[in-house]
Amino acid sequence: MFKYVMRRLFQMIPVFLGVTLMLFVLRIPGLLPGDPIQLIVGERELTPALRAEIEEKNHLNEPLHIQYGYYVGGLLQGDLGESYQKSRPVTEILGDKFPNTFRLAFAAILVEIIVGVLAGIISAVKQYSFWDVLVTLSTSVLVSVPVFWLGMLLQMFFGIKLKEWTGGSVFLPISGMGNPPDFVHLILPAITLASVSTAYVARIMRSQMLEAMGQDYIRTAMAKGLTERAVVFKHALKNALIPVVTYIGIDLGALMGGAILTESVFSWPGVGREIYLAVLQRDWPVVMGGVVVVVVIVMFVNLLVDISYAALDPRIRYGGAAE
Amino acid sequence: MNGRKKKAGVPFAQAGEPVDAGGHLLKDERPGAVAIPGAADIPASRKTRTLAGDAWLRLRKNKLAIAGLVWLVFIAVMTISADLWVPEFFADPTSTEFEGLEPPSAAHPFGTDRIGRDVFSRVVYGARPSLSVGVLAVSISLVLGLIFGALSGYYGGLLDSFIMRTADVFFAFPYMLFTIALLAVLGPGLQNVFIAIGILGWPSIARVFRSSILSVKETEYVDAARAMGASDLRIMSRHILPNAIAPIIVYGTMSIGGAIITEAALSYLGMGVQAPTPSWGSMLSEAKALMTAAPWLTIWPGFAILTTVLSFVLMGDGMRDALDVKMKD
Numbered sequence: 001m002f003k004y005v006m007r008r009l010f011q012m013i014p015v016f017l018g019v020t021l022m023l024f025v026l027r028i029p030g031l032l033p034g035d036p037i038q039l040i041v042g043e044r045e046l047t048p049a050l051r052a053e054i055e056e057k058n059h060l061n062e063p064l065h066i067q068y069g070y071y072v073g074g075l076l077q078g079d080l081g082e083s084y085q086k087s088r089p090v091t092e093i094l095g096d097k098f099p100n101t102f103r104l105a106f107a108a109i110l111v112e113i114i115v116g117v118l119a120g121i122i123s124a125v126k127q128y129s130f131w132d133v134l135v136t137l138s139t140s141v142l143v144s145v146p147v148f149w150l151g152m153l154l155q156m157f158f159g160i161k162l163k164e165w166t167g168g169s170v171f172l173p174i175s176g177m178g179n180p181p182d183f184v185h186l187i188l189p190a191i192t193l194a195s196v197s198t199a200y201v202a203r204i205m206r207s208q209m210l211e212a213m214g215q216d217y218i219r220t221a222m223a224k225g226l227t228e229r230a231v232v233f234k235h236a237l238k239n240a241l242i243p244v245v246t247y248i249g250i251d252l253g254a255l256m257g258g259a260i261l262t263e264s265v266f267s268w269p270g271v272g273r274e275i276y277l278a279v280l281q282r283d284w285p286v287v288m289g290g291v292v293v294v295v296v297i298v299m300f301v302n303l304l305v306d307i308s309y310a311a312l313d314p315r316i317r318y319g320g321a322a323e
Numbered sequence: 324m325n326g327r328k329k330k331a332g333v334p335f336a337q338a339g340e341p342v343d344a345g346g347h348l349l350k351d352e353r354p355g356a357v358a359i360p361g362a363a364d365i366p367a368s369r370k371t372r373t374l375a376g377d378a379w380l381r382l383r384k385n386k387l388a389i390a391g392l393v394w395l396v397f398i399a400v401m402t403i404s405a406d407l408w409v410p411e412f413f414a415d416p417t418s419t420e421f422e423g424l425e426p427p428s429a430a431h432p433f434g435t436d437r438i439g440r441d442v443f444s445r446v447v448y449g450a451r452p453s454l455s456v457g458v459l460a461v462s463i464s465l466v467l468g469l470i471f472g473a474l475s476g477y478y479g480g481l482l483d484s485f486i487m488r489t490a491d492v493f494f495a496f497p498y499m500l501f502t503i504a505l506l507a508v509l510g511p512g513l514q515n516v517f518i519a520i521g522i523l524g525w526p527s528i529a530r531v532f533r534s535s536i537l538s539v540k541e542t543e544y545v546d547a548a549r550a551m552g553a554s555d556l557r558i559m560s561r562h563i564l565p566n567a568i569a570p571i572i573v574y575g576t577m578s579i580g581g582a583i584i585t586e587a588a589l590s591y592l593g594m595g596v597q598a599p600t601p602s603w604g605s606m607l608s609e610a611k612a613l614m615t616a617a618p619w620l621t622i623w624p625g626f627a628i629l630t631t632v633l634s635f636v637l638m639g640d641g642m643r644d645a646l647d648v649k650m651k652d
Contacts, residue, residue, distance in 0.1 A: 018492035026508050140640075144633035146584050148591050149607060149625035156614050156621060257497045261588055275500060276592065279507045287504060295495050 001307075008303050019295050020075060023288050024068050080289030085281050090289035094271060097258075100177060101270035104262070105255035107190035108197070112248060116198040120205020120244070125232055127210065135202055142199035151192040151265035158188060175267045189266040193259050197251045204247055208240035215239075246305060253301030257294035374565070374646075381645040388641025391634035398631060402450035414441035416448040416601045424617050434619040436609065442619065445601035446627050452513055452595075452602040453631060456520065456586040457579040463521025465575055468528025473559055475529060476536030487533075490526035498523065502585060503594060511594045519589075520582050531574050535567035542566075569646040576642055580635035587628050603628050 037046070037054050044050070055061040059070045074081065080090035123135040159174035178185040212218065213236050221231045258272025267273075271290060278286035382388055409415050414431075421439040425431055433442035475486040493501075502519050509515035539545065540563065548562050589595035590604025598605065603624040610620035642648075 014488055015491050015495050018489065019495055022492060022496075023504075026504060140636060141629070141633060144580060144584075144629055144636050146587050146591075146604075146607075146625065146628050146632075148588060149621075149628065152607065152611065152614065152621050153625070156618060160615050254497060257500070260499045260503065260592070264592065272500070276503060279503050280593075282507075287507070291496070291500055291504060294497055294500065298497065299495060 081285035108194040111194035116201025119202040123206045124209030139199035148261045193262040212236040212240040249305030253298040378645040385641040391637035413444040416444045433623045449601045449603045457583045460520035460582045464524030467525035472529035472532030476533035493526040573643045577639035580632040
């Protein structure tokens with residue numbers, strides 16, 4: 001196990017370097033529209049002396065490979081540079097936003113688990129019933145819905161129309177997190193963010209359940225007179241859950257990296273929206289730093305998911321053997 | 324892959340019984356004979372059975388896939404021929420001659436927008452960027468993916484490791500963030516959306532193609548071709564590609580839907596198609612401030628995206644079954 005984790009960590013190094021290299025290439029002056037020095041200077045008058053000072057401070061006058069060295073060196077020390085627009089360290093800006101993104105991500109995962117897993121189980125246990133058809137059709141539709149449009153529709157019905165119909169007494173908030181942050185502000189963004197993945201969870205759950213229900217040990221359990229409920233929940237579900245848990249784990253990693261569209265639609269102050277706004281303002285340190293942190297989080301969550309396989313499924317053990 | 328195998332010893336047909344080109348019985352009713360689904364549908368004049376012909380016969384039976392296909396053909400014909408219908412049947416999509424924010428009526432089936440443009444016409448014209456991004460971006464991914472996948476799978480070794488590690492780097496990026504960062508560099512606009520989505524799509528195609536190549540590479544017929552002195556390029560294009568292409572077709576069809584959603588999202592965020600060219604995503608972005616006053620502005624462009632993407636998904640599902648491709652759900 002230890003060996004496996006170490007090997008995976010080593011495999012991350014080239015990927016991490018590749019990601020930083022790619023981001024660095026995107027950042028090379030001349031490739032990006034806008035002069036970074038002008039952005040840093042802002043309203044102040046740009047004198048040659050000031051330009052030289054800023055170039056010196058940001059190592060912009062060095063050859064590219066030295067600049068890359070400074071960049072990666074800074075990253076490894078947890079220094080993501082300073083925002084052009086806000087004159088604050090990027091780590092501070094992201095530090096403010098990540099808790100909000102995590103909040104939304106965990107709420108969305110909860111929706112996926114509850115709705116997706118239940119829908120998948122019902123669909124499989126009552127195969128070809130009305131519920132099965134309903135679940136199968138709605139998952140096809142859900143994976144085709146653009147999330148931002150779904151968000152807008154939810155805002156329209158639960159935020160605006162419901163308020164009109166009930167004379168302003170019953171409705172769900174459609175923007176921000178509330179002050180102080182509360183549960184009701186979380187409902188619509190969480191449903192929107194979870195929509196596509198919930199459909200996938202339901203599909204995977206259904207096909208895994210159907211496969212598990214066809215196994216010999218299920219027939220044996222039935223034959224020895226167990227109730228259907230016991231067979232479904234004690235025998236089939238346990239075995240069918242593993243791929244679902246994997247999918248949800250990987251999705252958690254993706255969601256923790258922020259959700260640009262959902263966060264934009266609901267004005268949710270998360271990392272995705274922050275990076276998107278930084279792109280619009282050409283605030284490159286925030287964009288680059290944000291993407292690097294997100295990539296690292298995704299990689300580590302994926303590693304944790306792979307490790308947890310072994311805990312869930314005793315058949316899988318990571319030793320020195322090949323994968 | 325092919326459900327109907329020609330075998331020696333199949334009995335010759337009696338007059339009036341359905342036969343194939345060689346005069347063999349298609350419906351073999353001897354005890355123990357394997358029923359051949361769809362065999363009776365094949366007209367007697369069919370000479371050869373190609374992969375495409377086979378797939379089409381099976382796809383035809385999938386009602387949902389055909390519904391998707393019909394809907395897509397309808398949208399494509401509408402949007403390509405749209406210029407012919409202006410201004411007799413519907414308005415010019417950029418003309419602002421009408422009353423602003425009119426609800427749907429006979430004259431404007433989808434209403435009008437804030438500055439008096441006909442929404443129906445804009446939805447029809449909005450299919451142009453969506454469909455062209457879908458097809459062109461996926462084509463770019465396909466070309467890159469097939470080349471890198473072939474190099475990786477066929478030659479293996481160091482080249483394989485390099486290409487696959489590069490693919491890992493692409494996979495490590497969150498998709499939407501990467502697209503936006505790339506567009507920030509390239510600048511907004513439809514052409515750059517093609518490029519960005521196209522570039523980001525190759526690693527998945529390369530992986531799928533690489534694994535199909537690996538499964539075909541060691542077969543006897545490839546060995547035989549090599550023994551006969553065929554060049555690498557010939558082996559790849561004549562022997563490996565036709566046998567490894569099915570998963571690529573399925574994956575490509577499904578990716579078109581994904582590319583359309585991405586284009587809509589980018590235009591919604593203001594980084595894709597620029598005004599005044601109509602696109603579904605930018606229409607939704609304009610609708611944001613008017614959700615209470617003019618809900619039709621939100622409903623119709625989104626409905627257009629949903630049905631178009633759903634059609635590609637259903638077609639992809641249908642093709643997967645028709646081509647008998649095993650894929651992880």
